Amino acid sequence: MSEQGETGDPITILLVEDDAPTCWRLQDALVKAGYEVRSAGTLGEARSALASGAPRVLLTDLRLPDGHGVELIREMRQRFPDTEIMVISALGDEESVISAITVGATGYLLKDAFPTDIATTVRDLVAGHSPISASIARFIVRRTQGVAQNSAEPPRGPALNTARLTPREIDILWGIAKGFSYAEIASHLGLSRQTVPGHIKNIYRKLEVHTRSEAVFEAVQQGLIKL
């Protein structure tokens, strides 16, 4: 059994994780599912692995011995825009996941997920379906409310620009936050069930801050920086 991309070649995954047992665990699950996995324990190893070509998928931990995974994600987005990126998180907390989303990641993977779930998540990601958890959706919609209420004190957690989200996308996020399934959300909002994952990927893309100047511009737009 081998997972293949559109070209027929096996799908390549670069796995960046410094904790050896976790790395083995994830690698085992992905290799069993038929993916071609290269692993790296540090940012340096990851960069040298990239020299031989771009992987289809990048799975990276955030806290690495020689730097932060966010740097790697940003580099990947600039050099290989077609690569799908997911962050590996122990708890799936918004602090780490949202900071990864703002530099271009489109999902996250829990370190203790069951092997079948790991493979399913990566497959969905390659198919264009970005996973999102209720707590991440909740964080994003609470932030849209915070902006709407124009509260004086800056909200806690990483900076996030929700200004470009459409009301429909916010409705979808509300549904996810309240525990509804994609099918339930689709029927509530009068959508096709298949379009919901695409909406979620759009949401991730809208939350991404592309360049430093854009980040400054959006910070000004949101009133986080006063000129």
Place this chain on the structure above:
Amino acid sequence: MSEIAAKAPAKAPAGPARRRLLAARLVPYLLLQALIVIVTLLGLRLLQPNDPEDFALSDFSVRENGLTRPVALPHFTTSRDSLADPPLYTGAFTFRREDATAGWSVFLPRFSNAVEVAVNGVVVLDSRRDANANRPDRNTPQIASIPASLLREGGNEITVRLFVWGPLKGFLDTVYVGPDAALRPAYETRTLLFVTLPVVFSAWQAILAVILAIMWLMRRREPVYGVLAVAMVLGVVQAFAQAPVPPANASRLSAVLLASAPIESALVVVFGVLFFGWRWPRYGTLLFMPGILVFVVGLIGGPPLPRILFLVLGIPTVGLCLFLMACVTAAAVVRRQDAASFTIGCAVTIVLVCWIQDMLTVLEITSNDRIFVSRLSYSAMLVAIGAGLTWRFARALNQVDSFAGQLVTRVREAEERLKASFAREEERARAAALANERTRLMRDLHDGLGGQLVSIVALSERGHEGATITDAARAALKDLRLVIDSMDDIGGDLMLALGSWRERATAQLRPHDIALDWRVATPQGLPLHSELRPWHVIQIVRILDEAVTNAVKHAQARHVAVTIETRDGSDGPYGMISVADDGRGFASAGNSTAAGAGQTARGLRNMRSRATRCGAALDLSSDASGTRVQLQLPQRFPDSDMAAG
């Protein structure tokens, strides 16, 4: 005024010290007043207008009471009332036509009460036609040009008929006859001093009376303005009212005019007393009695009586009032030592000197050509006082402004202090809340994560492999996620917490091939609870976790159904969450193994105690067809832990 009075030193030094202080303050003041007296007398000398003495006619013969005798002007008549037989003064002057380049005039600087002047038997001047000229209290001069046709070359005869109707004796000052150009300047000077100036003063008084009356109307509790306004109004009426000339009927008006001086002076005393912050004594009203008596008698009685009464009562009252006023100001000077009391004291002294001078003139003790100055000085004083009061009123307004400014500053300062203390208080409250949360978090971590990690350690030490340790570690991770998740602000919407729980429960059930049926029966799910705190969320989610864990571990269920709904109670809507499985039920499961039963019993006890702690009611039913846990949420979650301690 009252605020100034309040500032007056209240402490009275005792005994000799007080006497020394009194002397130290009074003596300089009295010396100053002596100086003022001298200056006033000198001033009055300078005020004396110069008359063209070259053209003076002093030698007259007077026919009075049927007797003819020579007199030298100025001359006082013996009678106070000569309307029936007015004294006739006859004099002579020489006219040289070659000297006369322009017309000649006759100039009478001072007379009382009225004159009729004839030259060579032809009347050229009758002052009775000008009512103002006939008032004895005014020093009105008169001038009349003599028609050239009347003048004869050489000797000419001039006769002056003097009409007297009291209250003073008749008086005729030196008569001047000569070229108009030589006499006119002296006449103009006297007119300016004794006619125009009083009119100007009276106009000022009228204006100030209006201003003071308005002030009094707006500030009724300061009658001092009103008193002064009344005094000024009386003065103005006295100055402008036209007294009829006898023998025309003696109008009631003349009574008012006569009464005005004593009433005015009494009012001024009232003003002084009030101004310097004393209470007006009740017996002080007696001071008004003479004036009122003159007024009443004037209204009822015939002409001579009010005038006599005025002389006997009115004039001394004026003097008494001036003297009282001088005493009041002196006392005020001793007590207050401020600019206002000094100024008013000096002004009163000046008026008093003028009054004494006038009295001496009336009593013919000094020859002063019968020029009365007290009325003039009194008017000047009143105008000065009125101006001072207005100035002080404006200053008081400024003080109010600056007081308002200070008040604004104070309020701002207080506001800032309040804000600071509020911020401190808020900070403290936040710190307390944080400490509380930390305590709860510690307990939650201890309850879940701590126990599970200890269990992992124990299992590892006993050499257990695989599944058991994995389950314990997964449970620990799940609990950690729950604690982190519950710390998030969900804005009182429990549905948001249940959304995350659904994900975790699904992940937990998937390896065991158990399906999670999720049903939200009411559109909004659960009611909003603004009082919902993280520790409530943890307790509720743990109850649900326990129910799901039981279904997995002991009941061998294939489906777990979670139903969320809002029900309408008698006191409003409340939330209801139920977890039902299709397993064997723990009653039968409990009989299978003793260890399992103990664990289940502990699990149930935990669920119940957690429900109690957050005010929820737990209903549990279990039989062979499955187990159903119903959690009825409270309408309001309790602030404090109901099972704490």
